[in-house]
Structure formats: C-alpha cells, structure tokens
Amino acid sequence: MAIGIQLFSALLAAWSIGGVSALPSPSKDARGLSFDIPSALTSSNLYGAPANNFSCESSHNPVVMLHGLTANREVDLNLLQYELNGRGYCTFSKTYGAHVIPSWIGGLTDMRGSAKQIADFVREVQQKTGASKVDIVGHSEGGVQSVYVPLTQDGISDIVEHIVALGPAIHGATYYGFTDLWYIGGNVTRTLVGQLVDLLGCPACEQLAPDGLVTNQFAAADKIVQDGNKVTVIASSSDTLVPVAVSTIDEPGVKNVLVQTTCPDDGVGHAGLAWDKSVWRLIINALEETDDEVFPCENGLAF
Ligand SMILES: *[C@@H]1O[C@H](CO)[C@@H](O)[C@H](O)[C@H]1NC(C)=O
Ligand SMILES: *[C@@H]1O[C@H](CO)[C@@H](O)[C@H](O)[C@H]1NC(C)=O
Numbered sequence: 402m403a404i405g406i407q408l409f410s411a412l413l414a415a416w417s418i419g420g421v422s423a424l425p426s427p428s429k430d431a432r433g434l435s436f437d438i439p440s441a442l443t444s445s446n447l448y449g450a451p452a453n454n455f456s457c458e459s460s461h462n463p464v465v466m467l468h469g470l471t472a473n474r475e476v477d478l479n480l481l482q483y484e485l486n487g488r489g490y491c492t493f494s495k496t497y498g499a500h501v502i503p504s505w506i507g508g509l510t511d512m513r514g515s516a517k518q519i520a521d522f523v524r525e526v527q528q529k530t531g532a533s534k535v536d537i538v539g540h541s542e543g544g545v546q547s548v549y550v551p552l553t554q555d556g557i558s559d560i561v562e563h564i565v566a567l568g569p570a571i572h573g574a575t576y577y578g579f580t581d582l583w584y585i586g587g588n589v590t591r592t593l594v595g596q597l598v599d600l601l602g603c604p605a606c607e608q609l610a611p612d613g614l615v616t617n618q619f620a621a622a623d624k625i626v627q628d629g630n631k632v633t634v635i636a637s638s639s640d641t642l643v644p645v646a647v648s649t650i651d652e653p654g655v656k657n658v659l660v661q662t663t664c665p666d667d668g669v670g671h672a673g674l675a676w677d678k679s680v681w682r683l684i685i686n687a688l689e690e691t692d693d694e695v696f697p698c699e700n701g702l703a704f
Contacts, residue, residue, distance in 0.1 A: 467543030544569030669701025677701030
C-alpha cells in the first residue's frame, strides 16, 4: 500500500525523542536481526493509517486512537480510522512507547512515560481542533492507556468524553501472544517482532502483568474511571490473551460489553478485535450512544 509507506517515511522523518533522531541508525544487531520494517508488512493492504489533519471538522468529537503493545499507528486501529473518517469523524493517532530504534514497534517502554506522550497528544488534538472534548478508542495496551492516562495525567479527564477500550488488560495479563497482531505480515513478521521485543526489553509487558506496576495502580485506585468520562469496555469470550474478567471494569457508569451478546457466533480473539466489524459496530455505538446495527455480525479472526 504505497500511501502507507509514504506516511511511514514521513512519520520516521518526524520522529524524535530527545533530539537523538539525527543519529545514524544501525539496521542490524549482532545476531543479524534486522531493525528495518519488513517489506511484507508495508506492502500489506492492512498497513497504513491516514495522516493526522488538524483542520478536519466534524460534528463528532475528534477521536484519538491508541494502538496496542508492539503495534504502531500504521498497524492496529488504522483501518478503523479510515472507516470512521468515512463516517465523518476526525481521527488522530500517534505511535507511543517505542524505543528510538526500531521506532516501528510501539508500546514497549515504561507506561508512565507513554502516558505522558499520550496526554500531550490528547491536549494537542483538543487545542488544535478547538473541540471541547476528545474521545479515545484504544486496543489492548491502548485500551489500558485510555483509562490510565485520565487517571494519572493532570487535566486529561476534563477534556475527554467517550472512552472505548478493546480487550484492556486492566487486572493483569501475561505477555505471551501480544505479538499476534503481526501475523498480518505473515508468520515471519510475527516471529521477527517477537525476537526484537525479547532483544529490546519490554517494561510495559512487566507493568501489565499480574502484580505489575500499572495493574497494582488500578487495584489501589478508589475509582479507575474519572468523573465525566463515559467508558465502554468491549471484550470477547474467545479472547484467550486478555480474558473477559481481566478487562472488566466493575464500576458504576462503566459499560462492559461482550461481543457475543450481539454476535453470539463471533469467535474473535484478542488481536482480531481491531478489525472485526462486530466490534466496530459496538465502538460506533459507544461513541454515538446508540444501539444501531451499523454492521452485520462478522466472524472475526481467532487470534
Ligand atoms: C484537512 O482537512 C481539511 C478540512 O476538511 C481539508 O480541506 C484538507 O484538504 C485536509 N487536508 C489533507 C491533507 O487531507
Ligand atoms: C509460525 O512459526 C512458529 C515457529 O517458527 C511455528 O511454531 C508456528 O506453527 C507457525 N505458525 C503458523 C501459523 O504458521
């Protein structure tokens, strides 16, 4: 998908953490693992997100989209972004939590740092679009961040209205399987990302685990969800990575929605939540506070 490659190059060019972006980047480590984004991926029609357009106007709140662990803005909720744009929404996304090299595997670094990056981005979207409130849709770690950022970052809950979290590991999940998203580039891509994550380290993986730092912060909070935030958690009974009980937020005002309540035959798994039309329907319902059958039920990907 040529547009995806262009956008990705632009993103790489724009990317900078602490001014080190000008350093030459080694493309391989001593073991011969390549840090470059695999071409099997960039050529996939599942790859590539629309550019952020702060001049975009909509009668809906602008929507910030947060990808999951090991993913990035070009791979995960990117197709949903196009769909929402087609429905008149303005959407915005950013890769957070990536090591400087490779910058295309996001969500790995300390989640407290990622929460600051995301809070800055939410403020930027709110200010540049001039909207009074912003909505957030997050998948997996992005779903966790969609409630963690308003909980921990000053002033964010005041400028956020709807929050939709897909399979968020609120009460602790183990790392194995988070890289399954990368099956979209084939088994080779998935294996490569798994090896790179092992090489680079993944503080976020520890923090999301049972007894991890973020898991414990949620457990210690009086309320995970902040006043004025309308939270919908969407979970699938076929999600073996983040089981329903791990993603449920049992607080007044939170809607915990099971995919199978509206689509009983949908066996969608954790990664598949990002692409499943049964789930997209529930997301749009949450953003618009309706129960319309936006899409017919689909049988999502099992992984
Ligand atoms: C951004 O949105 C504005 C307003 O809808 C539109 O006129 C403009 O063409 C868009 N820019 C890009 C690069 O898509
Ligand atoms: C992917 O590769 C792993 C090991 O390299 C193998 O165990 C697994 O069966 C493969 N999966 C698919 C779907 O081919």
